[in-house]
Amino acid sequence: FIIPVASYISIFSDNIVTFFYGRGFLSSCLTLSMLIWAEVFVFLGVVNSSILIAAHKQKIDPIFTGASAFINIILNLILIPQYGIVGAAVASLISYSVGPIMGYFIPATQVYSYRMFYYSLRPFLASLSMVCFIFLTREYFLISIIVSPLIYLLVLYYIKGISQDDIRVAKSIASSQTAM
Numbered sequence: 001f002i003i004p005v006a007s008y009i010s011i012f013s014d015n016i017v018t019f020f021y022g023r024g025f026l027s028s029c030l031t032l033s034m035l036i037w038a039e040v041f042v043f044l045g046v047v048n049s050s051i052l053i054a055a056h057k058q059k060i061d062p063i064f065t066g067a068s069a070f071i072n073i074i075l076n077l078i079l080i081p082q083y084g085i086v087g088a089a090v091a092s093l094i095s096y097s098v099g100p101i102m103g104y105f106i107p108a109t110q111v112y113s114y115r116m117f118y119y120s121l122r123p124f125l126a127s128l129s130m131v132c133f134i135f136l137t138r139e140y141f142l143i144s145i146i147v148s149p150l151i152y153l154l155v156l157y158y159i160k161g162i163s164q165d166d167i168r169v170a171k172s173i174a175s176s177q178t179a180m
Helices: 002-011 013-021 023-054 058-105 110-136 141-158 164-179
Strands: none
Touching: 002 013, 002 023, 002 110, 002 141, 013 023, 023 058, 023 110, 058 110, 110 141
């Protein structure tokens, strides 16, 4: 669900920043937008790491982590002095994307990287439909915040991004939570 969250936060970063911190912090909206998209790659990195463990290829994971850390340090040294917090956000966005993208170039992980991105396509497409709705209703922040997640879930279900098994699992989790 990070893709629709990142989409929503990017579009409404000014509303979110104003709500929580006031208009004096509106200059942080660009930074917030970049950092929330960096989280998409953090999620993919966690999935990638789990896949490597399940495939008994966890010894490769430090390559991804090390490359990302190295690029983050270099970009921070270059970008922060000139661009400050925005430079740090750009460095984070780029360096967090390195690991998941590197998987395509390492033969032992190509198939896993392909599948990980393949299974991200449906949530991405559902997010695009949600974003279209948000743009049409962006003057109505409260309506958008309530209706856009429903649109995302309906489109995701319609394009078979959610299966009947997923719905059964969600219901099972919900019923076990209410039983507690």
